[in-house]
Amino acid sequence: MSKDIKKEFLPFGFSELDAVSRRFEERAAEGWMLKTLDTTCIYERTLPRALRFNVVLCPTAEAGSNDISEKSHEFIRLCEDAGWRFVDHRGAAYAFFTDSESAPDIETDDLERVNAVRKAGKQNRTLMTLPLALNGLNALTQLFALIDTRGDVLRIALFAFLVIATIISLIGILADRKRENEWCERALESIGAGEPIPASGEEDLAARRRIAVLGICSAILLTLALIAVIWIKGDAPIRASLIAAVLTAIPVALLAPGLARKKRSKGKTALTVLLIIGALILFVVLFAIFGSVLHAFEEILA
Amino acid sequence: MPREALSSLTEPMYYVLLALNRPRCGIEIMARAEEISRGRLRIGPGTLYTMLAKFEDNGLIALVPPSPGESGKRKSYEMTAKGAALLKQEYDRLKRQAEDGKAIMEELT
Missing domain, CATH: 1.20.58 (Methane Monooxygenase Hydroxylase; Chain G, domain 1)
Incomplete structure (x- = not known):
């Protein structure tokens, strides 16, 4: 990798957009400008700058789509008219920056923010449910085949792999929904008390990273276990x-x-x-x- | 009791409709709303975008068709008769609220 390019593993959910924005501001102050917004973000070397970042949910973005629709382009144009510059997006999360102190934050209605997080989170989880359902169906198919073959070790291994993978994915989806619901409840309480929504912080990003690493390690171990059984028994x-x-x-x-x-x-x-x-x-x-x-x-x- | 969809307006919605007393584009609406509220209210472009979409869906505002030769210009909106009626209703409601509290506030001060 070029010394002018840096990558950072930064998994985030829709309730952690504040923390992500602050992270990009820190990086810009260190001389690293965000170039690509993804689970692994890419930065380019630049002069250290004091910038403001807003990572927001585009109201017209389609969940899971990397395309920017005409309506999303209109959204970007309006933000740019207000002094923000668009960098990149990951799904519905769009990253903007400005060097102007006076440009208003892109989202100023806290209740709309909460609604947007709820809506985007629901769309995302609906998308994630399809591979989960396919995994589950596959596991069922293997179970029926197991009954037929009466204890074929390879089928047992495959069945176990699919069941565990389905359970891990389901736990991930439920954990994500729990974090989001907790954030929404805290946000609504603050709105009701006339206070600003508490911003997500480094500890939220760290928790998300731990969950992601756990998920990746589980997937690797599970796959290695399956490969080992297949190799031994095949x-x-x-x-x-x-x-x-x-x-x-x-x-x-x-x-x-x-x-x-x-x-x-x-x-x-x-x-x-x-x-x-x-x-x-x-x-x-x-x-x-x-x-x-x-x-x-x-x-x-x- | 939950508010019915756009039967009454939040403060930012009220000021955005006020700003649409004549056709304006997004950035003009933001600037005008801030001006009318004497700097008290700053509406972000993302919030405004969602609000304008809601207003348009509910028939409170309409897109101003671009003049020939102006296809590249920013989109402008104007208030419809339905929007003007809702704005008047909201203005009257706020006025009644202020009047209701006037006597009591005079007692307190």
Whole structure:
């Protein structure tokens, strides 16, 4: 990585936008200007500047979409007319900055802020429910297959993997909803008392980071456990599939996020199709190679 | 009792409608609302955007069609008859509230 570029792992929810804004202000004062807003934010080296940041929920953004609609462009234009400059967005969270002390904050109605957080949080969780439901259905399918095959170890491992993954995802969604509800309740209490909404702070970001790290570690451990069982209990073709799958997943995991961030266009669709076809071809080629190697290896050992 | 959707106005909504006594674009509305309230009320662009969308959905304001050759200009809005009626209703309500409290405030001071 160039010394003029810096990355920061910064998972955040919609109730932590204040804390995220303050973080970007600190970075700007240190000489790092936000360039890309994502779970891993990217900064560019610049002169240290005293800037104000507002990370807000765009009322017209579609949950889970990286495209900026015409209405969202209007929203950006209005904010820019008021002295703010748009940097980037992650889903519905849009990041702006200004060097003007007099520019009004982008959101000045606390009740609307609470409503926006509730609405965006609900949309996000609805999106997250679909892969969860698919996982659950898959687990059920494996359960029925298990009953048929009566204790096939590989099926047990796969079933256990899917069940645990579903439970972890569900816990994540419920924990997210709990944090958001707690923030909304505190915010509404403050509004009722005529006080400003208490701003989220570093401790909220730290808690979110801990949860994210826990989730990632659980996913890695779970996947490694599944791979280990498949390797131990599988035969040459299954092991070859496993190696091919892991080696195919690596370039896909590296390329997919960059592709997902592109604007919706014919070019993006073409690249996505190319990536899928490329991954399939790579998987088949690697499967053929490792299948032959492992088969030959087994014969030698036999 | 919960307020019915836009049957009465919050303070920022009231001032935004006041600012729309003539057609204005977003940044002009913000500046005019601040001017009318003598600097007391500053409405953020995000809040204004949501408010204008709500007003438009409820028929209180309407988009001013751009003149030929002005397609690149900022969007302007004007108050509709329904918006003017609601503004008048809110003004009368606030006036009655002030009058109701006048005698008591005079006793206290």
